[in-house]
Amino acid sequence: MTAFNLLSEPIRKYIRNKKWESLRPIQEASIQRIISTDNNYILISRTASGKTEAAFLPILSKVNFKVPGVKVLYISPLIALINDQFFRVESLCEYLDVPVIKWHGEASKAAKDRLLKSPEGIVLITPESIEAMFVNKPYNIRHLFSGLEYVVIDEIHSFLGSDRGTHLQSLLSRLQKINVKKFSIVGLSATVSDANQYTELKEFLGDSEHTKVIRDTTPKPINAVFKYFPGSVEELPLPLLKDLYIRTRESKVLIFPNARGRVEEVAVKLKQISEKIGGHKNYFSHHSSVDKEVREYVEFFAKNSALQNFCISCTSTLELGIDIGNVDEVVQIDATHSIASLIQRVGRSGRREGKASNLLLYATEPWSLLQSLACWMLYKEQYIEPVSINKKPYDIMVHQLLSTVKSSSVISLPELVEEITRNSAFSEISMEETEEIIHYLTAIDFFEKLGNELIIGIHGEEVVNTKEFYSLFDAPVFFKVSSSGVKIGELPLSPQIRENENIYLSAKIWSIKDIDYQTKKIEVIPAKDGKKPKFFGDAADTAHQIREKMLEILISKEQYDFLDDVAQQIIILLRSEFSSFIINDCKKKRPLLNHNEKITFYSFTSSKINRTIELILDSLNIENRLDPQKSAFEIEDCTLEELKTVLSRPDIGQNIDEVLTDLLESRPEIIDFSKWGKYLPVTYQIKLLKEKYFDLKGCYAYLKDLEITENNF
DNA sequence: GACCTGCTGCGGGTTG
Numbered sequence: 207m208t209a210f211n212l213l214s215e216p217i218r219k220y221i222r223n224k225k226w227e228s229l230r231p232i233q234e235a236s237i238q239r240i241i242s243t244d245n246n247y248i249l250i251s252r253t254a255s256g257k258t259e260a261a262f263l264p265i266l267s268k269v270n271f272k273v274p275g276v277k278v279l280y281i282s283p284l285i286a287l288i289n290d291q292f293f294r295v296e297s298l299c300e301y302l303d304v305p306v307i308k309w310h311g312e313a314s315k316a317a318k319d320r321l322l323k324s325p326e327g328i329v330l331i332t333p334e335s336i337e338a339m340f341v342n343k344p345y346n347i348r349h350l351f352s353g354l355e356y357v358v359i360d361e362i363h364s365f366l367g368s369d370r371g372t373h374l375q376s377l378l379s380r381l382q383k384i385n386v387k388k389f390s391i392v393g394l395s396a397t398v399s400d401a402n403q404y405t406e407l408k409e410f411l412g413d414s415e416h417t418k419v420i421r422d423t424t425p426k427p428i429n430a431v432f433k434y435f436p437g438s439v440e441e442l443p444l445p446l447l448k449d450l451y452i453r454t455r456e457s458k459v460l461i462f463p464n465a466r467g468r469v470e471e472v473a474v475k476l477k478q479i480s481e482k483i484g485g486h487k488n489y490f491s492h493h494s495s496v497d498k499e500v501r502e503y504v505e506f507f508a509k510n511s512a513l514q515n516f517c518i519s520c521t522s523t524l525e526l527g528i529d530i531g532n533v534d535e536v537v538q539i540d541a542t543h544s545i546a547s548l549i550q551r552v553g554r555s556g557r558r559e560g561k562a563s564n565l566l567l568y569a570t571e572p573w574s575l576l577q578s579l580a581c582w583m584l585y586k587e588q589y590i591e592p593v594s595i596n597k598k599p600y601d602i603m604v605h606q607l608l609s610t611v612k613s614s615s616v617i618s619l620p621e622l623v624e625e626i627t628r629n630s631a632f633s634e635i636s637m638e639e640t641e642e643i644i645h646y647l648t649a650i651d652f653f654e655k656l657g658n659e660l661i662i663g664i665h666g667e668e669v670v671n672t673k674e675f676y677s678l679f680d681a682p683v684f685f686k687v688s689s690s691g692v693k694i695g696e697l698p699l700s701p702q703i704r705e706n707e708n709i710y711l712s713a714k715i716w717s718i719k720d721i722d723y724q725t726k727k728i729e730v731i732p733a734k735d736g737k738k739p740k741f742f743g744d745a746a747d748t749a750h751q752i753r754e755k756m757l758e759i760l761i762s763k764e765q766y767d768f769l770d771d772v773a774q775q776i777i778i779l780l781r782s783e784f785s786s787f788i789i790n791d792c793k794k795k796r797p798l799l800n801h802n803e804k805i806t807f808y809s810f811t812s813s814k815i816n817r818t819i820e821l822i823l824d825s826l827n828i829e830n831r832l833d834p835q836k837s838a839f840e841i842e843d844c845t846l847e848e849l850k851t852v853l854s855r856p857d858i859g860q861n862i863d864e865v866l867t868d869l870l871e872s873r874p875e876i877i878d879f880s881k882w883g884k885y886l887p888v889t890y891q892i893k894l895l896k897e898k899y900f901d902l903k904g905c906y907a908y909l910k911d912l913e914i915t916e917n918n919f
Numbered sequence: 920g921a922c923c924t925g926c927t928g929c930g931g932g933t934t935g
Binding site: 283284285310311312332333334335337338341342343364368370439440464465466467468493494521522523525526543547671672673674675676677678679681740741742743744745746834 | 920921922923924925926927928
């Protein structure tokens, strides 16, 4: 064990006391590299393979904690993950006498104050808390973090390709700027399988040249079973629930039904079945609208129930690395919208060494079965959909401009431009563009010129001085639900929320007794029967590659032995519907069904490209209706020839800027997909729409190659 | 019909 000998004595003592027989492969590799170089590293290996230790064992051996100042900063996307990792990191640090401090919105203020008095050790933090410190206590940032040696970013894939990621990238760049010597970064992830993503990840860390990837590809056996039960969106079919109950009653299970309302439906109904039969009572629901303390209890129960079985119905809240102990089986109801998500969910089961993961996939609708199958095939091919990085994040720049001015006591226009354009998050935005945006922000009183200096203007103060400023995403308004002082969760106001209406929440049934519109509170009492709650929102986007795989499955003749008989029949049926099309190239050819009055065009492409095609058709006044699940357009009053002409002209969007200008005028709320985009000049809002809401580039590339294939009757 | 994530400072009250 050569890597072992490279570790410092206290760390070796830790490993001996833990009675580890050996180091994991990812740990062996990372110890040698991290200790001997100052490169950035991205550690990729599956869930529960010891990644956290792979980063911390060598870092703790290498860093000199005797020098004052915080030496290691651990950044996590979730508070829950910080609380979880705190115990792990702290137990390691006991051997070194290095303090570990949690710094997030719910962390102890006293501990934060102690850290400010004597900055040292390791800090666990969220990106938003770093932002808040930059804005409110810029001197503390320097005081605490100017001597950082290592930054560890957990679940790094969850940041990549998102606004929150660009935000973090900017914060890292700003931290690096105030640092006396350059700190190194170690990113951790289980969800990177495509080597194309390495480039994006390296750029994300701001220094591609000195960033290396260490990856453990040891495969993990997975048993997958697909089952089909016809159902409706309104309610899950009873036979499915019964089958699900029988399959899971003697296990520790996580169920992912994709939507919060359905999560509640599954939890309540399985619990009802279990009560009737006299099975265990440990049925829970876990999603963003379940009260935080209830969620923590559920996590605690799962982690500490070695002997008892349980069943947690959940959304992506249990997708990331929160430790909930051993899970025997993962159930997915209807298709995941991404392969990345499927990987994370599969990773939650069989965490014990050498134990296989079990995956049970239910479908209630033919196209959902097809999508589920497509995701599974791509997963087996070790493929993950590419992330789309916004190279010109003007909206995040607005936010970071405000933050930078607020955190500088004195800053001139050229200094601000210089600081922003040197930030790696905005490297592709030109100096002219930056200046234009600053001038605009000055014109709308977000900034004010005082001689040569820029300060926050009157309207700027209004947005900067609220707690909503620190994040890049908007939160919807919810009503807090409680029963006799016990908090249960929260619900959005909808026609469903009326007195005496009964709803599911937190795996229980409630009757609404009082709604207080002033304080936004709902009082409930326990009830016997009810309905699933309705939440509003957009479905997550589906990638082009998944849709293409769906078409590939449709035209192939391959048999899949992991499908049950009904599911096999459904695939045969879908295939027969498409048997009249001659498709020999799934990259270019797309089927078009001509039924005299109207035509159906199966685009088999991403949600964003579909949204763009919809925009083009709308702008040409061609009546169309998009079925997002089938990725199909029903088009009326348009001949096939006309449609072909429209879609075969990649120059179709020459006047797209005018179309988007009109759109912004008639539906200004369309820009709300971006929290900060609404403060940009219209020309930049258009650029943002093209890049982030629609996918103009992708759409043109798709249409350029598109060959429409009609059915032969 | 449709996921998720985070959050300051200050002043006043209560509790140990």
